[in-house]
Amino acid sequence: EPLRFSGIYRFHELLPFAKPETVVTVGEGQTLLQQSDFVGTYVGMKPGRLYLQYEGMNPSGSFKDNGMSAAFTHAHAIGAKRAACASTGNTSASLAMYCAATRLMKAVIFIGSGKISYGKLSQALDYGALTVQIAGDFDDAMARVQEISRDLGIYLVNSVNPFRLEGQKSIMFRVLEALRWEVPDWIVVPGGNLGNSSAFGKAFMELKELGLIDRVPRLAVINASGADTLFELFEHRGLRWNGGRANMSIVDHYYQELDQLGRKASTIASAIEINRPVNLRKCLRALEFCDGVVRQVTDQEMLDAKAKVGAGGFGCEPASAASVAGARLLRDQGIIGSDERVVCILTGHQLKDPTATVAYHTTDQEQFNKVLGSRGVKRASFANR
Ligand code: F0G
Numbered sequence: 108e109p110l111r112f113s114g115i116y117r118f119h120e121l122l123p124f125a126k127p128e129t130v131v132t133v134g135e136g137q138t139l140l141q142q143s144d145f146v147g148t149y150v151g152m153k154p155g156r157l158y159l160q161y162e163g164m165n166p167s168g169s170f171k172d173n174g175m176s177a178a179f180t181h182a183h184a185i186g187a188k189r190a191a192c193a194s195t196g197n198t199s200a201s202l203a204m205y206c207a208a209t210r211l212m213k214a215v216i217f218i219g220s221g222k223i224s225y226g227k228l229s230q231a232l233d234y235g236a237l238t239v240q241i242a243g244d245f246d247d248a249m250a251r252v253q254e255i256s257r258d259l260g261i262y263l264v265n266s267v268n269p270f271r272l273e274g275q276k277s278i279m280f281r282v283l284e285a286l287r288w289e290v291p292d293w294i295v296v297p298g299g300n301l302g303n304s305s306a307f308g309k310a311f312m313e314l315k316e317l318g319l320i321d322r323v324p325r326l327a328v329i330n331a332s333g334a335d336t337l338f339e340l341f342e343h344r345g346l347r348w349n350g351g352r353a354n355m356s357i358v359d360h361y362y363q364e365l366d367q368l369g370r371k372a373s374t375i376a377s378a379i380e381i382n383r384p385v386n387l388r389k390c391l392r393a394l395e396f397c398d399g400v401v402r403q404v405t406d407q408e409m410l411d412a413k414a415k416v417g418a419g420g421f422g423c424e425p426a427s428a429a430s431v432a433g434a435r436l437l438r439d440q441g442i443i444g445s446d447e448r449v450v451c452i453l454t455g456h457q458l459k460d461p462t463a464t465v466a467y468h469t470t471d472q473e474q475f476n477k478v479l480g481s482r483g484v485k486r487a488s489f490a491n492r
Contacts, residue, residue: 114138115173115277121313122177122273131179133208135172136277138164140285140450145419146431149412151438153446158291159416159431160282163423163456167230170278170303170454171201177274178264179205182212187262191215191255193248194265195299195378196227197455202264203234213237215261217252219244224377224424224460244371246383249300266302267385275306276313282450283320291324292447295437297429297454298328298337298401299379301390308393324450326397327443328390329404329433331374331426336361336382337390338403348391358387375406375463375482378426378455400442407484408432410467414487417464422457425464430454 110116110127114136119127140160147157162170175198182190190212192198199216206214214236218228222244231238241248249265256263266272283290296303304326311323330338339361340346346357364370365382372382384390393399404412406425412435413428430451437443457464466478468487475486 113176114281115176115274118277118280121276121280124270124273125177125180125184129180129184130176131183131205131209131211132176133166133172133205135165135176136281138162138281140282141421143419143421146415146421149415150431150435150449151445152449156446156448157434158448158450159421159453160278160450161421161423161453162278163427163453163459167197167201167204168456168459169197169201170275170452171197172204173277174266174271174274174302174306175201175205175264177270178268179209179211181270182262182264187212189213189215190262190264191217191252192264193217193245193252194223195219195245195380196223197378197459198265199236199238200227200230200234203231203236206236207234212262215239217241217248219248222377222380224462226459226461245381246372249383249385265385266300272302272306272309272389275303276310278303278452279307279310283314288320290320290322291450293327293434293443293449294324294397294452295327295329295430295434295449296452297376297379297426298330298390299334299381299384299426301328301337301384301386303452303454304328304393305386305389308390308396312396323397326393326399327433327437328394328399328401329429330401331376331379331409331429332403332405333374334372334380334382335403336384337387338401340387341391341394341401346391348388348395351392353388353391355388375479375484376409376426376429377460378424379429400437402433402436404429404432404436406482408436410463410484413464414467416453417457421453423453424455424457424459427452427454
């Protein structure tokens with residue numbers, strides 16, 4: 108029964124764009140909220156207060172399947188035959204999997220040169236997607252794919268697509284369901300293209316409006332320090348949603364500065380190596396509604412946190428660990444209290460980026476140097492574990 112089969116369409120009443128009989132699903136969203144005192148201690152929480160929502164357990168290994176199912180449902184409804192995305196790897200793996208599994212569309216994928224982990228690239232290739240590497244990074248690929256899909260009439264599945272965000276709302280529905288609809292104090296999520304944070308904000312706005320919750324959690328969005336546009340704009344330059352009147356000239360000015368300096372995003376967490384997040388405005392709205400904060404964490408902090416998540420018996424990819432590293436930072440800063448209830452979103456599976464993981468743990472100096480040598484990161488054995 109397709110509605111039960113899908114962890115997003117179980118909530119189809121809250122996703123009113125799709126008639127139940129039209130949904131496209133491969134069984135996404137059957138993920139669980141899990142409590143971890145081991146990781147909680149690392150973050151600085153009292154027992155029983157830290158939860159991990161492990162979205163890496165989706166069919167293609169990341170949270171992207173939540174949104175991809177919704178985008179596919181819409182694309183199918185309007186008769187699209189080809190779908191495209193730019194990706195740092197997970198969106199493309201998800202798109203390729205839905206195309207291969209459903210045979211409803213053909214996938215065209217644009218990736219930045221040398222910017223994608225092999226785990227993710229190998230998924231796109233095995234699933235048979237047309238995979239194009241462009242000269243440039245994700246931000247360049249994103250700009251290209253928006254033009255190309257517009258010009259050629261190809262359905263775009265990046266998170267600029269509003270149906271993606273509809274599906275991603277369900278991550279919050281499942282978190283709340285697991286907490287018996289008791290609202291947690293904090294949701295902590297990595298920020299890249301800012302689709303998740305935007306979707307979460309929208310979920311809480313709607314649940315509150317429907318009277319299903321009476322308060323909303325605070326939202327913490329965590330950038331990598333090498334890809335920190337939201338952090339810079341929100342925490343340093345005072346950019347706010349401001350009831351829909353966000354001063355976007357602050358953003359234009361910042362992007363001009365980046366261009367002048369030739370500054371590109373750079374982090375070991377390749378999933379979130381993004382300087383021009385397409386959902387910036389929507390995310391500002393979510394931050395306003397959920398009294399949000401933005402922080403940045405270093406590659407070292409992410410890799411250390413990732414190793415703790417692994418040692419706690421879970422596991423995630425580097426970008427996902429930004430949520431745990433970010434919660435720890437906010438705890439250190441006294442912004443998160445030790446007895447508040449905190450949910451960190453683990454966005455991608457541990458097996459997605461083995462290169463970074465092995466380099467971090469290995470005693471092979473050459474292997475370490477090749478991957479992490481230029482990043483100012485210490486190996487696991489030397490790091491504070
Ligand atoms: N975590 C992982 C594992 C991701 O793959 C991404 C985004 C994010 C976090 C950031 O999420 O964009 O909603 O803020 N990956 C995209 C991709 C960009 O192409 O796979 P966001």
